[in-house]
Amino acid sequence: MTIQTASLQDRIDARPGDFRVLTGDRPTGPLHLGHYFGTLRNRVRLQRRGVELIVVVADYQVLTDRDVADRLAPTVHGLILDYLAAGLDPERATIFTHSAVPALNQLVLPFLSLVSVPELQRNPTVKDEIAHSRQSAVSGLMFTYPVHQAADILFCKGNLVPVGQDQLPHVELTRTVARRFNERYGEVFPVPEALLGTTSLLLGTDGTKMSKSRGNAIALSATPDETARLIRSAKTDADRHITYDPQARPGVSGLVQLAALCLGQDPHEVAATVGAAGAAALKRLVTEAVNEFLAPLRARRAGYAREPGLVWDVLRAGNARAGARAEQTLAEVREAMGTRY
Known part of the structure; x- marks a missing residue:
């Protein structure tokens, strides 16, 4: 089509x-x-x-x-x-x-x-x-x-x-x-x-398609701590220098893409920001970006639930x-x- x-x-x-x-x-x-x-x-x-x-x-x-x-x-x-x-x-x-x-x-x-x-x-x-x-x-x-x-x-x-x-x-x-x-x-x-x-x-925390059935997805309703734990467990690779290359580095690139979407930035810019700081720094950046992005949505959801x-x-x-x-x-x-x- x-x-x-x-x-x-x-x-x-x-x-x-x-x-x-x-x-x-x-x-x-x-x-x-x-x-x-x-x-x-x-x-x-x-x-x-x-x-x-x-x-x-x-x-x-x-x-x-x-x-x-x-x-x-x-x-x-x-x-x-x-x-x-x-x-x-x-x-x-x-x-x-x-x-x-x-x-x-x-x-x-x-x-x-x-x-x-x-x-x-x-x-x-x-x-x-x-x-x-x-x-x-x-x-x-x-x-x-x-x-x-x-x-x-x-x-x-x-x-x-x-x-x-x-x-x-x-x-x-x-x-x-x-x-x-x-x-x-x-x-x-x-x-x-x-x-x-x-x-x-959008890739999940294991580098494959984000999906509920695969257990690699960050729920909109997840708490900040749950989100942090899931991102910490995400698969990366042995190369310390962070780049955005979805074909060669799906795990790292999925995290970079997630941060980029939440921050409204280009993935290559996000990767350059982390640079040689490694996967741990990338995961901290992603966690902060996701939790900040989802904070107003989570607040609205809690209000409706009441x-x-x-x-x-x-x-x-x-x-x-x-x-x-x-x-x-x-x-x-x-x-x-x-x-x-």
Whole structure:
């Protein structure tokens, strides 16, 4: 898929009201800095620009993980707190859960009829999730993730999807589903565009992609001491002189990049600042930068957490709005397919 982010961004800036964004997360644990710099920051920016923002908490997509499914309610609660603390405004953004919008989930079946099994098996994001699932057997639900995401995007006629590089295959499959449905049944869905974030992939403390499942992520809700401990344990290398070279030095470069993002500086400048002072000095710099950057977000999160019922009120309102929109789209789909009996 060809993505012309610059020209797309120009169109968003000129006419933000023409765009409807669908984005979201699976509630598998606390959101981390990879989420923030990868998508959350951009969601807030789009919201402030006047783009309509719809955010799904994909609770059905964690049923493949028994450990998460058994503590779903507190995980969803924490996820909404992370959203609010990051700057999502429930008065302007619709925040909802999969399980509360049955009309959305009814779109999955006709969409599955438009996609082949090899197309699902080839999806690199699904393959990566399976590789890191630590499960002896993979459920059929995991293979349907891309189609469920297509339903997430298309139920609200979403035409813009802000994603990181690793999520592009899901958007491409959504575009395929929209085109095939329209070709078979008539024009119902827009073909969404992907808005690729400008931040390169944020590495975790082990030098690989920052991920909750890999245990290498710095949660937005982590305390300063927890953050310091995690950064102290980060992998570096034997070269004392600090440089920014993601290919040759992923561990060191991941730390440099993290500090650069939090400080608003170029990674090469950060590396030059540390120079020959070594990994210990780099880790101290990163710890200070991260904790200072997250301090206001953590304060907002603590304030929201003290408001009883706030999170569930946000979800009830968002579920109602999303449900009404999903019912309308499902009615159009039934009309197009000739299944309104």
